[in-house]
Amino acid sequence: MIKACLRGLFHRTSKGETAIKDISTVEGKYRWFTDEDFGLKVKVPADWENMYNQTFTQFSSKNGRQWLKIKITSKEDGLTLDDWVKKHEQLYRDVVNESYLKVDPEVKSSTIAGVPAKEQKFSSSDGSGWYPEQDFFFFKGDYKVYVEIAYDPEATPEQAAELIQTIRQSLSVDTGAMNPALGDITDDELIDRDAMATVKIPGLNFSISIPEHWKETSGAEGTRMYEFTGGNAIVIAGPGRLSEVRTEVEKVIKEDSSSYSYVVKESKAISLAGMQGYKIVAQGKNGGTRFEKTFYLLEKGKNAYMIAFTISDWVKTKSMENRVQKIVDSIQIGQ
Template identity: 25%
Template structure:
């Protein structure tokens, strides 16, 4: 529940999305990057240096950014499979679908304020994607620029030795993905994805570049579709197209695009379709012209969409030897086996694994509090689940005794839904050994039960953690989400804007974005205070917001304005709006209460929201108490 259930509750409030904190990293291998972009501007600044991009634009209350912001600014790896686009950084991964607001961040459901779109062969994503990649997003009120700050990997020399050093090997290839080609002389393997469907080679001076990307696309694609794939997902928007054609040679047809990029680099992109896959092979070098580039593209002519297992001159670079993959984590002494479609991610620096269809597995280790037991721990989790889900959105919790990693354990089976339509199943395993507690969580959409329904039984047999390794590598690790006193409150004061609010100490506080904005996530909803400064006509602004809600309710039967009144709030005359939204689009069905009033030329907005699935008396009372606690100082 720690990983999945609470993730539902960290939602964007009515007008602004909460920025995610930048993940901590080893300063010797990382650097902090400062990115600034602005809607309508074709210039992005990265640490003060100008980079040309396609202009971002505003849509549906958010800013849409071209993929270059993520790949060039955040050093994100881009993977494309049909309409699915995945951006990955060392600790996070986000998968979106062109035309859909539904996405996945680190394997968990994510709702986007606007659907990713393709315009003039350029893919645009909402700025919220940057937050899900671990970046902090703020707005510079003076320049109207969006500022994105994050920790990214520092530049490093290519890893490993030159691939020319393999005695007797004159070719490389991948037996699983069925491709082979001549050795790229003088280059070293610089990167290979976890599944091996992306591999990159470079020279030490970074004057040459070779990449092979494999897209599993079973349906035949036309020449136009293959070119569109290259243009949309591989060619950067700031590159100049200098050649584009269909080529047939030695009985093989492929699409070819050549470009001129920055820093004197020229590239040739080729797309081959075979074996129910599309192979995208890219070669680049610092050159003086297209003719100069073509002097070195012979390596591309050696590419074949086949792998001859009897040819001992081929070095097999495959990472997949069966339908299963073994994952290891040295810090935890962890070893486990999962189907090959699973990928590893680091969430809060704990072992985390996920699939593109929403399933995930997480492992966590925390310190044992003296006097606590595995039975009491599991019971607290069960009680929390019951307290934050209405009966109509959950099924009876099943608790059982199991053996995990050779020790007695408790297992909970949970079934729940956030909208009454899409259901999830979740298994939670609780174990205690020595001075540490071990928690394993597996969750998946019920519609995928045929794939993952028996996986927990397999994990109970095969998953291993070395307890001695944990004892050696970790000190005290408190579980701050457990043994929480929900009656304890804390008063937060904003001296600049003269207000205070009292909220449960256990609520998660969002990052301080300044400008009088503060936000909190609670089990079942969100709470926020926003101050709109120096409004030329505060009452007109408030009236406009009121009218927009009235109009929205008139136009959509699934958006109901339950209350639209004028009340006294915090000693001020305020507009109170209570809305019920069951559209299940940007957010799960929810009820939201908003107070709007003017004070010293500023407009104050106090917002409380709970999801219908979590509308228990406990959740609603916490939210109501927080709203009523707001005071002007």
């Protein structure tokens, strides 16, 4: 079981599904997109694909290097555009490692959808390339609208300008036409990323705290798997010995070294949750994306436990390090 789970620990993505209405008409290189529920209308490149995300509108080029994201949420009381821009920048800095993020310090005032707006440039990387983007922030009635336009770094300044101008000049949001059933739309960026939920594995007296915003992807017997931006985590508990689990982990790392260029940076005995255990840290590369895998291996009675994290370098921030340490410190195994 452990070997099968290890195979699934690498970078995976999931697509949300929703029943968004896509009413499109093509005009030259662009097509109109209309989302009647949000009173939204905008021009997007004709060959971009609608990603049908559940929480925002997103279109992407076929190579994934350019995209448009439009997110409409309820405006918090007392929020100003300047405050919002600052919060957004801080979120980027909390989520993306500073070596993989460039922030233009200039915040410009402009107009979009007929109202005052703020705009700022960012550029981020996952290690395989840089993704420059132009972000817009504006209010419409009781809602705030965030627009993110990522363009090809190899595009000429004229090509990038044409894409940005076409989108900003065509975009409109009619709050009066919005579906009243939408009600209050919570901005998921406002979540407490350090809020934890206790997870227990029945019959094994095992518990661990996991960030509430991590997405659980598997809850099979004795196993819990989670995904988060730039990585994933797995918890496995069941009959076994520490020596057996360690041997299996080392075997998988060795077998996959040709594919992921693994280098074992740490391999040592540890004391954790009042027990003796073992820790293995291996660094690897998936395409151009570097990542680190950390395994905590424990044993108590007739059961063995493995808690493992895969974290891409581009999300390895101080906040992420603190979050992982908080998880490790929460491990409890009873009698």
